[in-house]
Amino acid sequence: GAVVSQHPSRVICKSGTSVKIECRSLDFQATTMFWYRQFPKQSLMLMATSNEGSKATYEQGVEKDKFLINHASLTLSTLTVTSAHPEDSSFYICSARFPGLAGGGGPDTQYFGPGTRLTVL
Amino acid sequence: GNSVTQMEGPVTLSEEAFLTINCTYTATGYPSLFWYVQYPGEGLQLLLKATKADDKGSNKGFEATYRKETTSFHLEKGSVQVSDSAVYFCALRSSGGSNYKLTFGKGTLLTVNP
Secondary structure, three states: OOOEEEEOOEEEEOOOOOEEEEEEEOOOOOOEEEEEEEOOOOOEEEEEEEEOOOOOEEOOOOOOOOEEEEEEEOOEEEEEEOOOOHHHOEEEEEEEEEOOOOOOOOOOEEEEOOOEEEEEO | OOEEEEOOOOEEEEOOOOEEEOEEEEOOOOOEEEEEEEOOOOOEEEEEEEOOOOOEEEEOOEEEEOEOOOOEOOEEEOOOOHHHOEEEEEEEEOOOOOOOOEEEOOOEEEEEEO
16 A cells, blocks of 8 residues: 655654654655644644645644645655644644555545654653 | 544453444535544554445455445444554545545544453
């Protein structure tokens, strides 16, 4: 199946610093990627939709200036948490929309990265 | 708007027991339906999917049938194993357009004891 990687898997940073998380589709080109946030024992909350070559679309209530998203290429999207604070500590997960190949998943299938655990001290 | 309702957990079973996790949805049109599984400390993995009414998705012994008449997509497995312990998410994606967003249920924690 399609593979999506995230880096780093864990990061600990000091309050006030910025952290960049990378999401890569390893074996397919993804024009659309998604960023989610997951709180302990809760479902995924969609933060934004990242489109290659254009600005990300943020969900209501998500601060654009705090969570910067850059979809630099068809295989890479980055999420930068700027001026991180302890309340930003969470599990961040990206997904990539699989475009569909012969014998593979359909165009409405998303494949998820393994997640990044962010801890802000 | 779209919504997904899953049975709340946690669900605790003994090995080889039968598993059912209920999922119902609200959506317009003909959405695609998915089950994702999240093992401890990991991201989500696609478990199975169905894209039209009466389709049955299956994988690793798990099955779910897209029932439009009852707007349901219940997950079943005949004999669970300890390795099936995880959180299971039901999700839908609306049909048509260029909106590929997924709407997730709250997840159901399954624990299988030896």
